[in-house]
Amino acid sequence: MRRPHIRNVAVAVAVTTAATGLAGTAFAGPATGTNHAATADASDASVVSAARAAAVAHASATGVAQGDELQAEDVMIDPEGARHVRFTRTHQGMAVLGGDLVVHLTEKLAYAGVTRAAGHTVKPTAATSAKLSAGQAQQKAAAAAKGDAGTAELVVDARDGGSALAYQVRVSDADTESGGSSTVVIDAVTGKVRSNTPDSDAFMSPGLLDKLRQHGEKLDPATGAGSQAAGVLASSSASAAARYPSTAHGTGKSLFVGQIPLTTTRTARTSYLLKDPTHWGTETRDAKGQELESFGRGKKMSTSNDVFGNGATTSRNSAAADAQYGVTKTLDFYKKTFGRKGIENNSKGAHAMVHFGKKVANAFWDSTCDCMLYGDGDGDMFKKPLVVLDVTGHELTHGVVDATAKLEPTRVDAQGNQYGEPGALNESLADIFGSNVEFFTNNAKDKPDYLIGEKLGLDQKFLRRLDHPSLDKLEGTIDYWSPQVYDAEVHAGSGVSSHAYYLLAEGSGHKTIGGVKYDSPTFDGSTVKGIGRTKATAIFYRALTRYMVSTTDFHGARVATLKAAKDLYGQSSTEYKTVDQAWSAVDVTTANTPAAHH
Secondary structure, rough: OOOOOOOOOOOOOOOEEEEOOOOOOEOOOOOOOOOOOOOOOHHHHHHHHHHHHHHHHOHHOOOOOOOEEEEEEEEEOOOOOOOEEEEEEEOOOOOEEEEOEEEEEOOOEEEEEEOOOOOOOOOOHHHOOOOOOHHHHHHHHHHHHOOOOEEOEEEEHHHHHHHHEEEEEEEEOOOOOOOOEEEEEEOOOOOEEEEEOOOEOOOOHHHHHHHHHHHHHOOOOOOOOOOOOOOOOOHHHHHOOOOEEEEEEEEEEEOOOEEEEEEEEEEOHHHHHHHEEEHHHEEEEOOOOOOOOOOOOOOOEEEEEEEEEOOOOOOOHHHHHHHHHHHEEEOOOOOOHOOOOOOOOOOOOOEEEEEEOOOOOOEEEEOOOOOEOOOOOOOEEEEOOOOHHHHHHHHHHHHHHHOOOOOOOOOOOOOOEEEHHHHHHHHHHHHHHHHHHHHHEEOEEEOOEEOOOOOOOOOOOOOEEEOOHHHHOOOOOOOOOOHHHHHHHHHHOOOHHHHHHHHHHHEEEEEEOEEEEEOOOOOOOOOOOOOOOOHHHHHHHHHHHOOOOOOHHHHHHHHHHHHHHHHHOOOOOHHHHHHHHHHHHHOOOOOOOOOOOO
């Protein structure tokens, strides 16, 4: 739930920030097809230095105050020359929650603007004003999350318009659905629990699971039985290298996508590990029915014949084949589409663990583990592991958001349901890019579409859909913005921006794509002509990586995508105008922009 261009547009240009150790981001040029190479006429250290100096010099715009220090998280260099530096902030040595900002520079390193999470200056707060001790804060955090509290650290909570002195405590073995950790923020003066947020992002909310149980649904997804054409799957033994470890080409007999090729690691003459050297060592392990948040504690998965699974749940390796396939395809989508090298853009592989916990009917992105966690289902309502392709694409996109904008819900209730527009935008981006993973993969056993969770076996035939979100009656997903959306449950609220994306890509009205019928309405009855999925996706990705921060709401997302469209295609372009039309069609406009929520 919680918690950062296109090949036929232009060739993506990768930029490595070697001087600072920060990963750069690759971008596509405008739709003219012109190749824009990023010329590194200044070192990345100089870019960071210039951005930091600009933030101080333009303090009235950036909100940087005396006692603040900025830590660079990412340096982005556009092919057309602009620079963007994403910062987190400390104040008097304390981390500032909601203090993140992106400083925008011209090619000549002149200040060009700022995107900031906190819409106010963080007022100085002395640590001596704390009335609770660290020990007392730990006790309150443990009680709130029902787990084991770690060390309490003083922070400044600048979220929701405040500048409160607080303690941040990570609670392990918390009372969450995943049994994982939770981050609790305790007011250092009043002792109030300011927030209690699970560190894992669940595909299904507690509220949705309760509703499914109330409806008596029995989800037994159809499997993708069958195999690919002969010759697709290479034999490892025929071309194996004499030295180990070596790259091998094995077979996955999966639950949902049939027989698939898997790149594996040969560790001995008759031993093959489910680890892909061609994807930075991306690996899937077995959690052994435990609620693990440490990938290193998972059991390595290996076979003697380089075949993983049997197409049924009777083999523990079947779900692993689906997971490994989905993770590597998601990595391929981000790399080949945006030049993004791994979830955190740091040329490191992704991790997954299957058979997580006992009777867990969910899947999670866990930011503590930095890995995907897949439950096996509860055996009653949900009878198979949640390892379908768009679930993996959705959840790994939460990892990308974690590494970039870090969009957060504004509140979490006692049952773990999350609320607020930034969290809803996070869910929407996960649906948007998860859908794109399907289109990129184009697997015959899981045909691409704008539906989310269509293979889960739900009575309504899908979980969410981008063209007409309110057809989802389970979560009550919303088509159009209204003031009430600001505190909507995040999956319900996600429909606003997902709908805007679909309208931008495909337009309004009736359309059949890949055999699936769509009919996308508009708030004002207007007609929107889409610009195509390729361009729409490029715009939303650039908006996420450059112009969104932890508190971005739907009106902020509109501004971010307009800026991205201007960067890529120009302010007078059809693409820019269609972005504006698409948001207007879901009733997100300049005219109804709410007063600042800070």
